[in-house]
Amino acid sequence: MNRELVIISSRDLYLYVIFEDGEAVELRVEYKDLLKQSGNIYKGKVKRIVSAMNAAFIDIGEDREAFLPLKDINHCGELKVNESVVVQVKRSAVGNKGAKVSCKITLPGKYLVLIPNNPYVSISSKIEDKEQRERLKEHIKWLLEPFNDDRFGYIIRTSASEAPDEAVIEDFISLKQLWENILRTSKKKKTPSLLYEESSKVYGILRDYAGKFSKIVSDDIKKLKEIKEYIKKNFKQEIKLEPYRKRKISLYTYYEVDKIINKILNPYVWLKNGGYLVIEETEALVSIDVNSGSHCKHKSLEETAYHTNIEAMKEIAKHLRLRDLGGIVIIDFIDMKDEEKKKALIEQFQNEIKKDKRPVKIKSFTSLGLLELTRKKIEDSLVRQLTDICFTCTGNGFIKSRYLLMFEIEKKVSEMKPFVKLKIRIHPVHYRSVKKLVSELKLEDSIDIISDNNQNINKFSIEREV
Numbered sequence: 001m002n003r004e005l006v007i008i009s010s011r012d013l014y015l016y017v018i019f020e021d022g023e024a025v026e027l028r029v030e031y032k033d034l035l036k037q038s039g040n041i042y043k044g045k046v047k048r049i050v051s052a053m054n055a056a057f058i059d060i061g062e063d064r065e066a067f068l069p070l071k072d073i074n075h076c077g078e079l080k081v082n083e084s085v086v087v088q089v090k091r092s093a094v095g096n097k098g099a100k101v102s103c104k105i106t107l108p109g110k111y112l113v114l115i116p117n118n119p120y121v122s123i124s125s126k127i128e129d130k131e132q133r134e135r136l137k138e139h140i141k142w143l144l145e146p147f148n149d150d151r152f153g154y155i156i157r158t159s160a161s162e163a164p165d166e167a168v169i170e171d172f173i174s175l176k177q178l179w180e181n182i183l184r185t186s187k188k189k190k191t192p193s194l195l196y197e198e199s200s201k202v203y204g205i206l207r208d209y210a211g212k213f214s215k216i217v218s219d220d221i222k223k224l225k226e227i228k229e230y231i232k233k234n235f236k237q238e239i240k241l242e243p244y245r246k247r248k249i250s251l252y253t254y255y256e257v258d259k260i261i262n263k264i265l266n267p268y269v270w271l272k273n274g275g276y277l278v279i280e281e282t283e284a285l286v287s288i289d290v291n292s293g294s295h296c297k298h299k300s301l302e303e304t305a306y307h308t309n310i311e312a313m314k315e316i317a318k319h320l321r322l323r324d325l326g327g328i329v330i331i332d333f334i335d336m337k338d339e340e341k342k343k344a345l346i347e348q349f350q351n352e353i354k355k356d357k358r359p360v361k362i363k364s365f366t367s368l369g370l371l372e373l374t375r376k377k378i379e380d381s382l383v384r385q386l387t388d389i390c391f392t393c394t395g396n397g398f399i400k401s402r403y404l405l406m407f408e409i410e411k412k413v414s415e416m417k418p419f420v421k422l423k424i425r426i427h428p429v430h431y432r433s434v435k436k437l438v439s440e441l442k443l444e445d446s447i448d449i450i451s452d453n454n455q456n457i458n459k460f461s462i463e464r465e466v
Helices: 070-075 130-147 158-162 165-188 201-208 221-234 257-265 301-322 339-355 402-415 428-440
Strands: 003-009 013-020 023-031 041-050 055-059 066-069 084-091 100-102 112-115 121-123 153-156 193-196 215-218 240-243 268-270 276-281 285-291 327-332 360-365 371-375 422-426 447-451 461-464
Touching (some): 003 201, 013 257, 023 201, 055 070, 121 130, 130 153, 130 165, 165 193, 201 221, 215 221, 257 301, 276 301, 285 301, 301 339, 402 422, 402 428, 402 461, 422 428, 428 447
Parallel strands (some): 003 215, 121 153, 285 327, 422 447
Antiparallel strands (some): 003 013, 041 055, 041 084, 055 066, 084 100, 268 276, 276 285
């Protein structure tokens, strides 16, 4: 597989686009002036312990208190209000919710993820062969035992299966030193304060893929130099670093990133066979609806449903990565009666999600025929990161119909009778409708209509003229 990383910079942000065999599979955004919370480690202060919510709330020095589920308190020791605790952000602040934190610290490396205050050793679920899992797990435990006097836990990453022993040991020692530095910093700093922050998302991307990029292209020469030093220090393989110097066409245009972003922001995804998906995010979950559209090439409805669902499933797996959708995902596939076909669909889905670096767990079909899955949520989806709330609909996704607004105006005018003179202030888009309404009510001489661009399109104001 040919994998490329394209880094596009501006004054405000970096766009990181990952291409596999020429197809965009991931896009990540990094705002230069915003703190990246996910993965950060803080020395926080316990503000409240709320037993009814099975949670504690921690002041980490950000705008909102962080949420610590009590299931993670075993890793914290004894929590007391107003005392300090070292926590790591597992999910950045999303919408009105503060960050979700844990005392179970994890420090990701190239081949291992260190878990300092837990002796548990596990292995990536991406390695499915049981014999290979056990063999690799036992070998690395034996390999690291002389260097693990503190009985640190760790997760063995997929990349460790191909790594030389020396590289795994070096990774483990490096992560241990990082944790010791964090602890030393914690003793010196006040509460609350930031103890550890990775300087750029690009390093996480390189680690996730174990440096397996054939080429990295960027229009930011300084960023490329930093990456070169990081690669030299952390990876053995050669990665071609290519500065982009074409002045007449930007890197953004050359790689058609605008089309990729439009694809991400569009709730509709068209399938080659004529079917389509509708992807919608809510506060609680992501819903994906599969529609057959014009697809009718097969002999029976069951066959049409199966083949449309298979194509839809492959696109869904791609869009989970591309849009960075996380949390609970509910998929409404086209109804199938055949249990074997449902089983085959799930099995093929399991294969498709192996390419995803985030943990994905596929459940079974519900009694209503919906397929449930979860994908680890670290931060807002790309749709949320790349958009602002619409000033017109204020995030509802719709505005009041003209008929409803005229109904409300008519009733309000009726309530204000008797009057000599009224003034109605309305958005320009509704001016003609209000004028028509006033005429039909035979109140042209008694009501002045003010067209105001600053008026909310869903609202109006009526006042008596003195």
